[in-house]
Amino acid sequence: TKEAKEKATSELNKLKLMSSMSAEATVVRNYVDWLLKAPWKKRSKVLKDLSQAEEVLEEDHYGLDKVKERILEYLAVQLRVKRLKGPILCLVGPPGVGKTSLGQSIARATNRKFVRMSLGGVRDEAEIRGHRRTYIGSMPGKIIQNLAKTTVRNPLFLLDEVDKMAMDFRGDPSSALLEVLDPEQNSSFADHYLEVDFDLSDVMFVCTANSLNIPAPLLDRMEVIRIPGYTEDEKLNIATRYLIPKQMKENGLRDEELSISRSAVLDVIQHYTRESGVRNLEREISKICRKVVKSQLLKPKDSEIRMTPKGIEKYLGVRRFRHGMADDNDEVGQVTGLAWTEMGGELLTIEGAVVPGKGKLIHTGQLGDVMTESIQAAMTVVRSRAAVLGIDPDFHQKFDVHIHVPEGATPKDGPSAGVGMCTALVSALTDIPVKGGIAMTGEITLRGEVLPIGGLKEKLLAAHRGGIKTVLIPHENEKDLVEIPKNIKDKLDIVPVKWIDQVLGVALQHVPVPEAKSEVGKTEADGPKKDDKSTDIVRPH
Incomplete structure (x- = not known):
């Protein structure tokens, strides 16, 4: 310039x-x-052939239609507009779903040079903007350094693990990134070392993160694309198309030496991995390949080794996970909830118990503030409907109520377990078992209304992985079912609910019987009637 x-x-x-x-x-x-060294004018020629770009994206990754659609839209607009600002995308999803490799794939599809910068643990603002020349040994920031390496001003710049940045006395790197990732400002990026403005508007920035724990101003500048976990069918296709050929090549196996049947791959997915991505699946396939290579060298065989579900245990050891781990037995006070974590969806067991006491509400299982408040809201819902549910209205004075969410060592938080908490309480107080094979999610209000939740796809995938048959979801989340794969919807009985009464009607073995009016209006002074066989809590039989 x-x-x-x-x-x-x-x-x-x-x-x-x-x-x-x-x-x-x-x-x-x-x-x-x-x-x-800084690439002031040199550009690489960006590919403008849509069909070729689509082929590249399909060749490298299975599924991920939303991301592919967004890239193709960008390329289509670029055909019409000569000077187009690069989009700033943020791919958010659990580990092992292919966020970083997707960045490389996008670079290949658009014919841009690829440069990656990991932001995990970066806590110094000078890493982004560089040091001033007054310091001894000063250098430009990593943005300019990486652009100088690529020698072009329009590469695809992958900012990996953008949610893992930290801040300390040396400054806040996330604030320094605001200028880099703002399409209105990054045409004049000021590096402290260069002292002259550098134009970053041609660079295509792609960020990756496991969660949206990103400062709000930075998040506002990016277009967030969620990458949910893979279904079993998708994992099966990814393994047969990409992972098995890759691992066989890396371990020096020829096609005629080993064949792994689809049923064997499915067995590995169900019993040796429990993840949203495919990273552990690749490790298990690699383990099989290594053991086959070792056995071939020790005892060479002319025939091909055929891997079936029966032979998997010989290579991978005892099964680590029980597929369909959800309890099929009807239990009193035990409900299966659905949780969303950075690792994807999880099944969450919620236990409720009632013991004689003075009305204490106990909660254990490392629950966060929001989840603790959900328990209090659920408790109020039960107390306000005690008569309708056939529960002694004074139960909160005579009994201690305990809510526990295993596993005790794992911290948990969020409002979406409210419905599960309420169902567990009603089941424990009325002694009516909760049906096995049912999972539920939803926030609850004091009026008993079920409010919408986030992460529905991940939660339904977790339910499917865990062998759940029926899932209760908030009525307002029904519109999100469009994004759920058809094979998952076909295997699950998804029931949208708006009120807690509907939840209890589906989840409990039978609906609680309301107390008789005379019972509700009776005071302690009246004393029990002659034929009254009620205990402290009226339990229907």
């Missing part, structure tokens, strides 16, 4: 007047070197 040229000329004029042995001369020479 004109500004950079003037700056370089000015520094060279200074250098002429200096002694070549002086320390300042070395600093000036380094500075001019960096000015010359």
Whole structure:
């Protein structure tokens, strides 16, 4: 640029007047070197063939239709508009779903050079903007350094693990990224070392993160694309199309030496891995390949080794997970909830118990503030409907109520277990078992209304993985079912609910019987009637 040229000329004029042995001369020479290294004008020719780009994306990744659609939209617009600002995408999803490799795939599809910068643990603002030249050994920031390596000004720049950035006394790197990722500002990015503005508007930035724990101003500048976990069918296709050929090649196995049947791969997915992505699945396939190579070298065989579900245990050991781990037995006070974590969806067991006491509400299982408040809301719902549910209205004075959410060592939080808490309480107080094979999710209000939740796809995938047959979801989340794969919807009985009464009607073995009016209005002074066989809590039989 004109500004950079003037700056370089000015520094060279200074250098002429200096002694070549002086320390300042070395600093000036380094500075001019960096000015010359920075790619001010050189661009790589961006691919404008939509069908070819689509082929590349399909070849590298299975599924992920939303992301592919967004990239193709960008390329389509680029065909019409010559000067188009690069989109700033943020791929959010659990580990092992292919966020980083998707960045490489997008670079290949658009014919851009690929550069990756990991932000995990970065806590210094100078990593982004560089150090001023007054410091000894100062250099430009990683943005300019990486662009200088690629030698072009329009690469695909992957900012990996953007949610893992930290901040300390040296500054806040996430605030420094605001300028980099703002399409309105990044045409004049100011690096502290260069001292002249650099145009980043041609760069296509793609960020990756496991969660949206990203500062709000930074999140606002990015277009978030969620990548949910894979279904069993998708994992099966990914394994047969990509992972098995890749691992066989890496372990030096020829096609005629090993064949793994689809049923064997499914057995590995169901009993040796429990994840949203495919990282552990690849490790298990690699383990099979290594053991086959070892056995071939020790006892060479002419025939091909055929891997079936029966032979898997010989190579991978005892099964680690029980597929369909949900309890099929009808239990009193035990409900299966659905949770969403950075690792994807999980099944969450919620236990409720009632013991004689003075009305204490106990909650255990490392529950966060929001979840604790959900228990209190559920308790109020039960108390306000006690008569309708056939529960002694004074139960909260005579009994201690305990809610426990295993596993005790794992911290849990969020409002979406409210419906499960309420169902567990009603079941424990009325002694009516909760049907096995049912899972539920939803926030609850004091009026007993079921409010919508997030992460529905991940939760339904977890329910399917866990062998759940029926899932109760908030009525307002019914519109999100469009995004759920058809094979998952076909295997699950999904019931949208709006009120807690509907939840209890489906989840409990039978609906609680309301107390008789005379019972509700009776005071302690009246004493029990002659034929009254009620205990402290009226339990229907």
